[in-house]
Amino acid sequence: MATSNKKIALHLTDLPDHLLAEIFLRLPDPADLARASAACVTFRRLATDRYFLRRFRCLHTPPLLGFLDRDGFHPALPPHPSAPAARALAISADLSFSFLPSHHLWTVQDSRDGRVLLHRGPKMCEVTPIFRELAACDPLRRWYLVLPRVPDDLAASVGRCRCKPSLFPLGDDEEEAAAQEASFRVIWMAYSETKLAAFVFSWSTGQWRAAASKGWSDLVLSGSESAMMPQVHPLFIRHHYAYGCFYWDWTLFWRKTLLMLDTRRMEFSIVVPPPGEWRKEGFAVVEAGEGRLGMFGFHGQPASDLTYTFAQNKGENPSQWHMEKIISLDSGYRYYIIAVNARYLLLIRTPDISQVNPLFEYFLIDVKTLRLQRVYSHYNRLKFVGTHIYTNFPPSLWSSHTNMKW
Incomplete structure (x- = not known):
C-alpha cells in the first residue's frame, strides 16, 4: 500500500x-x-x-479537537477520529495561555475557530469593573491582543448591568479585506433592568462601537404585558450562534422563548421554539443546513431522549418546526448539554453521583451525522458552566510562521 x-x-x-x-x-x-x-x-x-x-x-469546517473549562484544555481521546490531531495540538499549542501577561488571572469566556476569548479577573484589593479587560488569542500560534476597555460613554448608556462577551465570525466584507489570519470580532452583550445592549469590537478598527439596543418592553409579546418587566432575565451563560444570529434561552412570563440578535441587522427579537416541554438539562440551537435552524432538547422523565427538531422554513425566525429524530440515550444516567457551536453539541453523562469517585463521560454529536461519539472522560467534579468547545485545524495545516505578538 x-x-x-x-x-x-x-x-x-x-x-x-x-x-x-x-x-x-x-x-x-x-x-x-x-x-x-x-x-x-x-x-x-x-x-x-x-x-x-x-x-x-x-x-x-475545523474539526473538534477538545474543549476548555476551568481546569484547562481536554483533548479528544481515542477512539474519536480527532484524537491524533488533538494530541498534536496539546503538544504544539500553549493552552495554559502562559504567553499572556499575568496569565493566572485570565478566564476563558469563549472559543471559536481556534481563537480564544478570555477576561482578566481582579487583582487583590481591586474593584471588579462591570466590563472587564478582555484578551483574544490563538494558543497555537501564541499571539494575543489585549482589547481596549469599553469606553465610559458606552458603558454609561446601559447603566448598572450584567454582561457577557463572545466571539463571533467576521462578516463577508471583513473576510475579503482581512490580510492576516488573526482577524476577529467580539460582541459584548449587556442587560440592565430596562434594556438590552450590544457592543462590538472589530480587530480591523481596534475600537468598540454601540451596535444594538432595545428596551425590555419592546420585546414582549402582547399589549397587556408591554408595561411589565420580564420575570427572568436571559442567562448569558451559554450562547448559541447560527447563520449570523445569536440565541439565548429566555423565560418570559413563564413561557420558554429564545432571545435572538441578528448580527447583520443588529436587531433584537423573540423566536418561539418548537412546542413541547423543554427540560432543564439544556437545549441547543444549531445550523441544520440550507439556511434552516435546528434545535436539540431533552424530553422524558428523567431526561432520557434527545430530540432533534429543525425549522421547515429558511431564515432566522422560523414559524414551523419538524421533528427529525429522537436519539435514545442509555438508561440509568443523566445527560446534560454543556456546550454547543453551529455544528457540534457537547453532552456530559453523569452516573449516580453518590458513587465513590464516579466517572463523568463527555459525548459529541455532529449535526451532519447525528451520531453520538465519546470524546473524553474523567473522575472529577461535575461542571456545567464555563465549558467551551475548541475547534481548529491540526497543527500540520498551519504555516510555520508563529509566535506573533501584538
Missing part, C-alpha cells in the same frame, strides 16, 4: 501547482490533507503555503 501511495504521489507531482491546489481543496477532511502533505516534499510545500491554507480553511 505504501508503494502504491508513492507511485500516485509521483504521478501527481507532474501536475502544475494550481491544479494540485484545486485537487487538495476538494479533499473532504482536514486529516486527509495532513496525510497527503506527508507523502512528498512537493505536497508538503503546497499544503503549508499561506495562501492555500487560507483558502482551505475557508472551505472546510
Whole structure:
C-alpha cells in the first residue's frame, strides 16, 4: 500500500501547482490533507503555503479537537477520529495561555475557530469593573491582543448591568479585506433592568462601537404585558450562534422563548421554539443546513431522549418546526448539554453521583451525522458552566510562521 501511495504521489507531482491546489481543496477532511502533505516534499510545500491554507480553511469546517473549562484544555481521546490531531495540538499549542501577561488571572469566556476569548479577573484589593479587560488569542500560534476597555460613554448608556462577551465570525466584507489570519470580532452583550445592549469590537478598527439596543418592553409579546418587566432575565451563560444570529434561552412570563440578535441587522427579537416541554438539562440551537435552524432538547422523565427538531422554513425566525429524530440515550444516567457551536453539541453523562469517585463521560454529536461519539472522560467534579468547545485545524495545516505578538 505504501508503494502504491508513492507511485500516485509521483504521478501527481507532474501536475502544475494550481491544479494540485484545486485537487487538495476538494479533499473532504482536514486529516486527509495532513496525510497527503506527508507523502512528498512537493505536497508538503503546497499544503503549508499561506495562501492555500487560507483558502482551505475557508472551505472546510475545523474539526473538534477538545474543549476548555476551568481546569484547562481536554483533548479528544481515542477512539474519536480527532484524537491524533488533538494530541498534536496539546503538544504544539500553549493552552495554559502562559504567553499572556499575568496569565493566572485570565478566564476563558469563549472559543471559536481556534481563537480564544478570555477576561482578566481582579487583582487583590481591586474593584471588579462591570466590563472587564478582555484578551483574544490563538494558543497555537501564541499571539494575543489585549482589547481596549469599553469606553465610559458606552458603558454609561446601559447603566448598572450584567454582561457577557463572545466571539463571533467576521462578516463577508471583513473576510475579503482581512490580510492576516488573526482577524476577529467580539460582541459584548449587556442587560440592565430596562434594556438590552450590544457592543462590538472589530480587530480591523481596534475600537468598540454601540451596535444594538432595545428596551425590555419592546420585546414582549402582547399589549397587556408591554408595561411589565420580564420575570427572568436571559442567562448569558451559554450562547448559541447560527447563520449570523445569536440565541439565548429566555423565560418570559413563564413561557420558554429564545432571545435572538441578528448580527447583520443588529436587531433584537423573540423566536418561539418548537412546542413541547423543554427540560432543564439544556437545549441547543444549531445550523441544520440550507439556511434552516435546528434545535436539540431533552424530553422524558428523567431526561432520557434527545430530540432533534429543525425549522421547515429558511431564515432566522422560523414559524414551523419538524421533528427529525429522537436519539435514545442509555438508561440509568443523566445527560446534560454543556456546550454547543453551529455544528457540534457537547453532552456530559453523569452516573449516580453518590458513587465513590464516579466517572463523568463527555459525548459529541455532529449535526451532519447525528451520531453520538465519546470524546473524553474523567473522575472529577461535575461542571456545567464555563465549558467551551475548541475547534481548529491540526497543527500540520498551519504555516510555520508563529509566535506573533501584538
